[in-house]
Amino acid sequence: ASAVKDSKTNRLIIKIVNKDPKAKTVTVNLKDFKQATADVKLIRLQSDNLREQNTLDNPDAVKPEEKELELVGNTFDYTALGQSFSILVIQLTNEKTSAKGKQPGLTEKDSTVTVYTIGDSTVKNGDGSGSNGQWGWGAFLADFLNDDVKVVNHARGGRSSRTYIEEGLWDNVQSRLKPGDYVLLQFGHNDGGPFNTGRARATLKGNGEESQDFVMIERPNKDTVTIHTYGWYIRQYIKDAKAKGAIPVVVSLIPRNDWKEGKVIRNNESYALWAKQAAAQENAMFIDLHNLVCDKYDAMGQAFVAPYYFGDHTHTTKAGAQVNAYLVSQALKSLPCSLAGSVK
The missing domain is CATH 3.40.50.1110 (SGNH hydrolase)
Structure with missing residues (x-):
């Protein structure tokens, strides 16, 4: 696993590669970013062959599966499927207090x-x-x-x-x-x-x-x-x-x-x-x-x-x-x- 912070968008991007044929669970800890609550967007590219990739000739070789994961607290477990490449996109915030009073955090709109x-x-x-x-x-x-x-x-x-x-x-x-x-x-x-x-x-x-x-x-x-x-x-x-x-x-x-x-x-x-x-x-x-x-x-x-x-x-x-x-x-x-x- 590797992580990088995009300073322009204030997002933390975590890449997880599981070469094992079996699923593995990893613990993601955001203690350095002091993130209390957020929505985590998961983009998972799964293939039976990790070498398979999208190309100009075959742009849909591996189609991403997107879903929302819920993060509460700065630690959560993520299960990477066997032979998969996953990207977790976590929107960070510099706010001291969110709209819901959580510190700090990303909250959904009240109308949701x-x-x-x-x-x-x-x-x-x-x-x-x-x-x-x-x-x-x-x-x-x-x-x-x-x-x-x-x-x-x-x-x-x-x-x-x-x-x-x-x-x-x-x-x-x-x-x-x-x-x-x-x-x-x-x-x-x-x-x-x-x-x-x-x-x-x-x-x-x-x-x-x-x-x-x-x-x-x-x-x-x-x-x-x-x-x-x-x-x-x-x-x-x-x-x-x-x-x-x-x-x-x-x-x-x-x-x-x-x-x-x-x-x-x-x-x-x-x-x-x-x-x-x-x-x-x-x-x-x-x-x-x-x-x-x-x-x-x-x-x-x-x-x-x-x-x-x-x-x-x-x-x-x-x-x-x-x-x-x-x-x-x-x-x-x-x-x-x-x-x-x-x-x-």
Whole structure:
């Protein structure tokens, strides 16, 4: 990796070459530039052969892939795909305080509407680069929205509706919300299992107000945690988002790669149902992605869907994630919100 500062544009340009066939993660530290927050523009030129390059005879040999990475704090991790050449362009600022009060930083215009997606690995798999062949639908939602909308994918693999809050991930998203932003939330795949052992991420089944205290017996301090129902956590997200002036949209979980007699096994008596109920109780908008995807899969058939759209029992391939993102975008069109007009 190498870095150079362009004094004319006040940009830091970082070039990263990964000759290894496997993806590698590097840590980028901007401590010398005292950058607290910024948008990082990534231009990635990927080829199976690093010697391949654009020429006059073949100007499109390697096409750049552009996307936005979010930088908060002066350190962030970047995953360089195998045999790839990446360029990170970071806009630096000499301002002592940004418009949002961060020091120093680059901020988006106040008129920009941001859609935050939160959930598990079916929304964002790993670091979101698809380096393991698996993708979440949050990675492709922006492809179906107009340029006046920014999608920021804060989903985290392995999290349940409970642990996304317990680990402070939701607090991090809340701190960024501004009035008029949207929060699309999808949980459920990881809300089963043990409450206080192993991954300790389960929620109580149902949509009620009941709770139960559990001693985290495998933690060093053996602290006690109050665990609520799945529906309770969904309602909490809705309340918190509304308190920030943001607009929550509850999304029911995508189906797993489970089939019976050629049809997808549906989850309409548990998490998909509870998500719908929780949204209705808090007067929040709801996208029934679970049944939208099931209907789509049933129409195409198991023989096509199972090997092409799924990488395993749960996680989707790029094609599968793109279909799910498209269905989310089309569902947004029917909702009574401003975002409906920003769908392509």
